[in-house]
Amino acid sequence: MTDTLPAAAAVTTAPHPRLSLNQATIKYADLATALRLTADAGVSSIGLWREPVAEVGLETAVRLVADSGLRVSSLCRGGFITVPEGPARRAAIDDNRRAINETAALGAPTLVLVAGGLPAGSRDLIGARDRVRDAIGELAGEARAAGVTLAIEPLHPMYASDRAVISTLGQALDIAEQFGADVVGVVVDTFHVWWDPALAAQVARAGAGGYIASYQVCDWATPLPTDVLLARHYPGDGVIDFAAVSALVQAAGYTGDVEVEIFNQAIWDTPAADVVARTVASFTATVAPHL
């Protein structure tokens, strides 16, 4: 035994060129800090969120991104389009229009859409799902004109009532295919889809049509925390087989950025630079070998 590491252990591998840090993983960092930490870690891409962009204003955000030299893999997020016709629905559609413009301005190819849950007091799941499709129909023209892909993110079924009525990849594809892959795609997020018995078939279907707009990775572990929104973990810290899922996504022809997006209070409470380092390490060990 020795208390000094051999020299080789100190050599750090550069992050995989397709790794993108989703900004939500370092939720409390402002935009400038998130860009700096990402670039400093040698990561070449970042997934942005609208709130920290809005904090500095879109023009400043565009300049900060340009100065950083980073790619923007996606903007999170639009959606929340399940309410019936009326002023609230019009406001939601308008907000998505602004999100499309922000996505284009930031040079991101993809706007991530989270459908939204059942409207308050409603039990009409099918109606809510139909309204998601209808809203995408309203937005598709503007997205196409802006060169932005609207990426429907199916969320885990435990969020079906209060957050996203789109629960499976197959269901997201049923909508996307009505519009075409040039304007509507899907997000494959391991946390949300790992359990799906139809996963292999639906990833293949998505890939064959060119519908995979984003691949996001984080891990699932139990017991779930009290707030199930914050149940995500670094790749490798849970039960998801990243080799198997990544092989499916690779075989489906997806060649874009792979975002690590983690909502986890303990991780948010850790210094952001440490989180970025840990993100790179977990991705290098768990996901990168399968890309």
Next chain:
Amino acid sequence: MTDTLPAAAAVTTAPHPRLSLNQATIKYADLATALRLTADAGVSSIGLWREPVAEVGLETAVRLVADSGLRVSSLCRGGFITVPEGPARRAAIDDNRRAINETAALGAPTLVLVAGGLPAGSRDLIGARDRVRDAIGELAGEARAAGVTLAIEPLHPMYASDRAVISTLGQALDIAEQFGADVVGVVVDTFHVWWDPALAAQVARAGAGGYIASYQVCDWATPLPTDVLLARHYPGDGVIDFAAVSALVQAAGYTGDVEVEIFNQAIWDTPAADVVARTVASFTATVAPHL
């Protein structure tokens, strides 16, 4: 305003003849008490659990059931058959054999199977699912001989890692159809399947083949409790559209008992007679009109 109710309000409707009280809803009642409370409420069927049966011994349980005049709609539960070959798997298979015998002795048509989660340390979800099918293959002969239907219960995907690797009705049917409806069926439990975009199609498929062995009802509401196992509510207290789901199950031709099965700490902490009354009332208001 008056402080006396009109006479009509005091008239109570008899419980629907297809209502069955699943014993887990009054978890802390022993078998004799559960049978008595169920019969006293005018409910004609009960779903039993193995643990309270074992407490009094099978022979005594059989006599208590006969004396109660109640039907036994199902026995919960077998399953937990995801571990790889070895002594633990043999023990699990043997335990399921005992459960089949208990089901037959109690005169129940159906043994409910919960698949089990990923074995400790495993990420091989597909392998675990294959082992569920294989175990059912080992048990099918004895179930057929005993006149017991093995009813695979798909559990909500939030339990896929630690409790049940069978997550959708379609997946359960993929297994059941390998054996035939005379020996393997599926459980349609609203709490587990309400979110499924394929629900209508899969209930119809199950009904067409005669595979619906049990219909269980309880409601989904958020936020989820810290222990997500205990997230179930009385029908009507959440977001599930019991009219729509019950109509699907009716249209699929299911004519058997309908169990109310609720895991909820606050309900368990309520006097059992009150829980039975509330179960009858919620079923009468929410489910019975659609049967």
